[in-house]
Amino acid sequence: QQQVKQSPQSLIVQKGGISIINCAYENTAFDYFPWYQQFPGKGPALLIAIRPDVSEKKEGRFTISFNKSAKQFSLHIMDSQPGDSATYFCAAVDGGAQKLVFGQGTRLTINP
Amino acid sequence: DAGITQSPRHKVTETGTPVTLRCHQTENHRYMYWYRQDPGHGLRLIHYSYGVKDTDKGEVSDGYSVSRSKTEDFLLTLESATSSQTSVYFCAISDTDDSTGYTFGSGTRLTVV
Numbered sequence: 001q002q003q004v005k006q007s008p009q010s011l012i013v014q015k016g017g018i019s020i021i022n023c024a025y026e027n028t029a030f031d032y033f034p035w036y037q038q039f040p041g042k043g044p045a046l047l048i049a050i051r052p053d054v055s056e057k058k059e060g061r062f063t064i065s066f067n068k069s070a071k072q073f074s075l076h077i078m079d080s081q082p083g084d085s086a087t088y089f090c091a092a093v094d095g096g097a098q099k100l101v102f103g104q105g106t107r108l109t110i111n112p
Numbered sequence: 113d114a115g116i117t118q119s120p121r122h123k124v125t126e127t128g129t130p131v132t133l134r135c136h137q138t139e140n141h142r143y144m145y146w147y148r149q150d151p152g153h154g155l156r157l158i159h160y161s162y163g164v165k166d167t168d169k170g171e172v173s174d175g176y177s178v179s180r181s182k183t184e185d186f187l188l189t190l191e192s193a194t195s196s197q198t199s200v201y202f203c204a205i206s207d208t209d210d211s212t213g214y215t216f217g218s219g220t221r222l223t224v225v
Contacts, residue, residue, distance in 0.1 A: 006154070032212050043202050043216030044155070089154055093211045100211040102154035
């Protein structure tokens with residue numbers, strides 16, 4: 001049973017466009033929501049993260065939007081570039097149990 | 113990747129044979145984790161360690177065992193490899209217990225034939 005559900009599985013966006021990846025969760029004990037970026041042949045790397053006491057966090061072209069009441073959060077990549085082509089994983093941490101769980105992943109392709 | 117090395121990078125093995133994957137870190141981090149990555153499942157936790165000789169099970173631990181005799185090494189053993197264990201295995205390290213900042217290795221691609 002996937003505790004964090006991620007969509008879409010794959011996404012193709014034109015260069016300069018906005019890429020949007022969505023995640024949903026049920027466990028209200030989750031208190032930290034990171035996004036990881038993974039390039040082929042590499043391990044995932046922490047990209048950006050948010051705590052549920054804020055609704056949005058922005059770092060450069062990457063923004064997390066968080067809706068606590070709907071138990072949903074999303075990653076927006078503005079002005080998407082071919083170098084952003086990678087697999088993106090949302091994740092959630094249950095601070096009490098000290099467990100990190102991942103979504104299924106989204107393969108993002110940015111066409112030049 | 114930031115002081116964490118996995119070996120081997122690729123391995124092909126036969127069903128029923130034991131296999132050991134190694135994770136070596138030079139960061140002196142206390143916490144180490146083994147995940148497997150499969151299409152449609154993301155990354156799932158197999159086992160983790162919170163110190164030398166202190167380990168615990170994750171969500172997909174059946175068929176796997178781990179050992180940590182030194183801070184820098186965390187070994188994952190498939191006791192009798194099966195085709196369902198064909199996967200990419202990632203080791204991660206952390207210096208905190210709150211799961212907020214993991215550093216992952218580059219992975220081991222294991223094929224069981």
